[in-house]
Amino acid sequence: MGKSRVHWLRFPFLRLTSSFRRCPLSKRSLIIGSVCVFHLLLVVSHFGYSQNQLERGTDEDKYRNARGLYNLDISDALSDSVDLPTGASFVVPTRSNVVYITLKYKRLKPAHIRGTIRPKLRRKVRRKETNSAFTQYKLVTLERDAGQNKHNFASKASWGETRDVYYKSLDITHIYPTNTQIDSHISSIRIYSQRAPPWLSPKDVEVMRFLADANVLRIKEVSLGDSPTLLVFEGETNVPMKNQKHTQRSNVCGGQCGVINIPVDTSEVFAFHLDRVLGLNRTLPAVSRKFSFLHDGQPCPVVSWDASLYPEGLAAGWSTVKLSWAEYQNSLKQRCWHKNISPKPDSGCFTVHHYEWSKLALFDFLLQIHNRLDYSCCGFRPRQEDVCVELGHHAQCGDPNHIQLTNILHRDHDPRHLVFTNNKGFFDRNEDNLDFRLLEGIKELPEQSVSVLKSKRLREKLLQSLFLDQTYWESQGGRQGIDKLIDVIERRAKVLLTYINAHGIKVITMHV
Template sequence: MGKYRVHWCYFPFRKLTRSFRRCSPSKRTLIIAILCLVNLLFLVLKVGHLEQPRSKEEQKRHTRGEHYLDGEPPATSDLQTQASLEVPTLFNVVYVTLKFKRLKPVNILGTIRPKLRKKVRTKTIHPTITQRKRFSVERETGKGNRSTGLKTSRKGGSLVDFSLKSYNDGTDPRFSSIRIYSEMAPPWFSAQDVKIMRFLADAKVLRIKEIPRLDAHSLVIFEGADMNRLVSQKHLNRNNVCGGQCGIIHCSVGNAEVFAFHLDRVLGLNRTIPAVSRMFGFLNDGQACQVVLWDASLHPKDLAAGPTTVRMTWREYQNSLTQRCWQRNVNPKSNSGCSSIYHSEWSKLALFDFLLQIHNRLDPSCCGFRPRQEDVCVQPGRHDVCKDQENIQLANIVHREHDLRHLVFINNKGFFDHNEDNLDFRLLEGIKELPEQAVSVLRNRKLREKLLQSLFLDQMYWESQGGRQGIDKLIDVIEKRANILLTYINAHGIKVIPMND
């Protein structure tokens, strides 16, 4: 019987398939289209029947994000157990995090009330000082300024002293602008460098002094709290300039001294004086100034005369390079015309000045490049001396009184706006050797990484230059000049030798 039922059910289907095959292709296509349309209509009706409107309670639960598996809300006791379980995330469920209202604490009798902190009064500057854009003084001898309340005294006509007893120097004693987040500072900084940087950036200002100089801008010096005597006592008390530890304030645009200090340490030259950026509430409209450590050993004579310098012309300088004066500690001949400076010091100076394009030492008359209108050497008579280049007097060749063999790089005003086609190659003239440690930093492509790590320590300088974006622009300029210097070394066959003296 089962076999007959199968044949009876199969017979109509077989008959339909035979008739379908005998039809023309157009009729077949029409039949298939009608079947698809009927199937689609059936699906639409079925979906519409399944999607019935929800009740008002379910809609409210849906908007609140409440979904229950059985349709009924669980008991209150079950909510605590469900809160501790992790519910799997569904794509059509919106989870809302509700912030519970914080309950007020119970007022318990007999509790101890905390001690109220005393309000610390902020020391303010005298209004006459705040109004000044730049720090200026009246240099009349023997007269005190009654309007500002500053005590003015001059000793020997070379020193102006201001005793400021109450003012705000803009520093916060709780925080330091020298940020070292690791256990140690970068290896190119010595422990002495870190101490001096922290002093210059964070020390409390006790006094402000102005030192007039001959044929130069006067120096503005601040005296800070004693920081464990960072330099020897005999240098501190010289000329009665600074009884403790002091710093020179330069409120110039760009803070080039700070960048020069970090570049010097990264290259391993160690010839510049530590410098940081600092903000003073009574100077430069509260903008960042560069502060350089005051080194009394550079001023053994009258302060107005300036630091100890080596007097020599361009011809004498080139002759000392040829003679290799004091190389390997060999005493030069009496008639050689050598100065007291080691031969390797000139190589370090030339490399440093070329990267920063500092021309005020080896090329003070701007004979090696096309000067701009704002450069000092464009003044009448300054650039004309290039016709007699051999007799041009070098400038800012400074050394310490107790160390005549090594140079000290001061007044490091670098120029970042000199194009690659207008670089001063006169700074490299006569140089046959360069320090290996500095050149290796340039060749190993480590200059950017080290400069970023180094400059990040000085938070005030980092922010004054526009953060990472501004610092990268400065490093881009130095990297391009470093590549040009490496090409120059290969083209002229300059030797790269260790210089540890």
């Protein structure tokens, strides 16, 4: 049975081969060529299909990896920041690979607000000692490491005492450890695309890179009398100074400089990015950076130095608007400089434009910064360790109209606009103890900022912005720690939107 089946299968094949041998040579060549061409087409088509599948998988992987950082709809992003004078910015990427950030991460339990502040940083110390970051002991240690035999103190000037340490003749890499990331090839400002987030201007990115990566040439501790001591460092840069006249007059910074704050003031960095995301543009650029000779190498917030805030030198201090709470409330009613109309001499107006107070109130409420509009902590329940209680300012709340506002600053050449400095926010204040005094007298708020709060894209934008500063990102515990901070801001944003609807506050476009 099996043999007959085999013979039956072989019979057609034998007939085909015998007929093929009897065909003329030309027909046999044509048949063989046709079979070869058909086989070649099959091989080429199969290889092309495999290659297309491989490329499609590679493209999907690239898209999946790249969509987390800057896969913004540019038209949508620019529409949110149409009022910004900067617009989209093109920068040079500092990293070759990309990192995928997803917004689908959800915690099973709500964030514990108290966990965002380390208890050890709440210990009670003298304020003067807390702000004096660069002690005599650290000066001696630093000069010993640099190989100097004696201190080089600058002479006392009219603006106070400064102490200089010069590094111009030294190799800076011998002073800093490798984890400070001063290598020009590895910047702590990580940008993976040629387009930075549209709310950051090219100047912002330039200053951030300087503050984070510039080699330190010298450091000065500047004493301002009763004010906290400033620790200013001058960095090596090839960028020309546009504000050279203010630099020469201040006699503090001979080039481009930054102010080093203590590690507990990390909210300065978060405040800078929040300010840019909201489209306010009133804070100075700030990054987080490690210094081997300060605070045991802990990350310190570094803020850009702006000499125009000292128009008459450091002896006169900040360019401050001095007014009481009652005068501030009266200026809100007068709508000073609204529509660029000069106020009457007896109106009680100051140099600040009316819209600036609205931007300041919104910014301070989200971060609960009370050291400007509520220095005495009259609008909330302070703790015993808060400065306003320790120094006795909280007792002045019985007569709030005479309480002076503090830290209301503007540049020498621009008295209409405020500059938000000393942005010490509080993330551990619950929603039942928010300072609503910051919003008292405010009848209008900027439309651009409120639209960001309503768009439900605040978290996405803050993640994209804060991710640029690698040192700050890692110091807060990575994505999980940053999410806790943003949770607090989002809850306060909801409270603010409810307050706007309940009090009939107008949301208007503010071009100043």
